Amino acid sequence: MAEPDREALARQVAQVYREQSRRILATLIRLLGDFDLAEEALHEAFFVAVERWQADGVPDNPRAWLVSVGRFKAIDALRRRARFAASQAALLSQLEQLEQDDWSVEDVQDDRLRLIFTCCHPALAADAQVPLTLREICDLSTEEIARAFLVAPATIAQRIVRAKAKIRDAGIPYQVPQLSELPERLESVLRVIYLVFNEGYSASMGAELTRDELTREAIRLGHLLLELLPEAEVMGLLALMLLHESRRAARISATGELILLDEQDRSLWQQDLIEEGCALVERGLRSGQAGPYCLQAAIAAVHAEAASAEHTDWAQIVGLYDVLLRLQPSPVIQLNRAVALAKRDGPAAGLEQVQAILDRGDLQDYHLAHAARADFCRQLGQIAAARESYQHALALARQDPERRFLEQRLAQLGAC
Structure with a gap:
């Protein structure tokens, strides 16, 4: 050859x-x-x-x-x-x-969904289920998984080894469980599928911002799961992934640079995905059983339905975050609410909320928290504080497009 x-x-x-x-x-x-x-x-x-x-x-x-x-x-x-x-x-x-x-290719279509249910079996330790799935389904390294969980790589490796041994020794089957067993496994499976999607939508590190093979696979699994269990939170997760995926083409410039939501060309957003996602949000909310995924999808739908950044209903988004926080208290959700609050009430309101999160010791290792603080300080003319936070965010960021974006922000401050 x-x-x-x-x-x-x-x-x-x-x-x-x-x-x-x-x-x-x-x-x-x-x-x-x-x-x-x-x-x-x-x-x-x-x-x-x-x-x-x-x-x-x-x-x-x-x-x-x-x-x-x-x-x-x-x-x-x-x-x-x-x-x-x-x-x-x-x-x-x-x-x-x-x-x-014997086996045939027709038997293999749902093997990844079977494997996810195996990795999320209730017999496995809760803190091992997601790392094991991310390792086997997404081929993430222990270092990448450790970053997502903010723990040492050795800890993640031990959890994965123990989980594999448990599956082997307990004879846990590689199959989608019976319908009656699905609800008790649903929360872990939804979380895993969303983590698969997130790793594809915004890779944890490396030269590329996205890994489209992961987002496609997560959405495919979401459709399969909806066929098995048409519940509100399954609808919500699938809607959330579809609405995020609809913006893929607008998130990266021709030269591979990150484009923020407010600056994206909305004519590039995929309307068919938006329509499918919004319809699923409506079904989920009408069911009366909406949970965190439905609410996150509802927030994404508000963004998707806005004709421009200026026409975004930030008051509605803040209200949805308030409900979401009551259902699922989380510093990351608090950070996202702070960003929405800043859009509604101004950067000082956002800075106050982000500073409170950081002062509590939460999200100290999360680069987006420091980037948000830096952006609010920049808007308020607090240049020294903005520079310090951008530098902190840059030291924590592992994704090349995000690092270049933060470096550009720092360079812009140099002229101030």
Whole structure:
């Protein structure tokens, strides 16, 4: 194969890995019943793909091909282990079962949803469910997950290891639970799907602001979950994701720079997603069972329905945040309310609220809190305080577009 063809194949394999690897892993976990064996099989399959696809070309269905190769690689690995541990009856039984089982590509469509429910099984420790899912579904590193939870990476790693061992030792099944079991698992599953979406909508670190394969997958899972359980909070979560996703094309400039909501070209917003999202918000609110996701979606809908930033109904948004805070007290929600309050009542009102949050010791490691404080100080002419907060935010930010935005703000202050 010519060198340019090798480079093209390498790019294609990398794209398949980026877009399909977590779906392939979910299927391998279901087939093999073992996280570590499945991860090993996944990487073996991609290694084989680099060699085979050079000679044979890329198959019509790369995902099915990789699942099949990964499964056989796992069987080979188990066979080798069995030769050195023939007394392990469980290992031999697993090998026999895998060699006899058959599967088809039609069986794999919902494997990621099955895996999410497995990772959110009530038998697992609550503080391990979301990290495990983010690791296996999103391929986030322990460092990235630790940043999201503001804990040490070693702590996250221990939680993930213990959760995997619990799934294995307790024989927790890889399946979507019965309808009667769904409600008790719903809160964790909704939280996980939203975290998957958020990592795609605003990546926790790196050169790119977004990872569209994650937002698409989160929305797909949201639709699947709505079919299983058409409850208000499922509608609210799906609506929230759709309304945020509708703004994707307007959030980044042609050169990859971050564009704030007030400055976005609203003609780029996807009206079909806005219409679907707003309709789901209305259904959720009419049900009388609206919770935090419905209220967050209602806030997003107010933004989506405003013809311009100047026409945004900030009083309604502040009111929705007040209700949301009563249902779900959170310093992040308080921060978002402070931003809305500043839009309604002026930057001094917003600064007072953000300063109170920081003075309590909340959100000290959250760059957006310091960025909000800096912005309010800038608007009030408190240049030294604004510079200090922008520098603090910059030291905490890990995403390149956000860092460039903060650097631009600091440079603008230099002229003041």
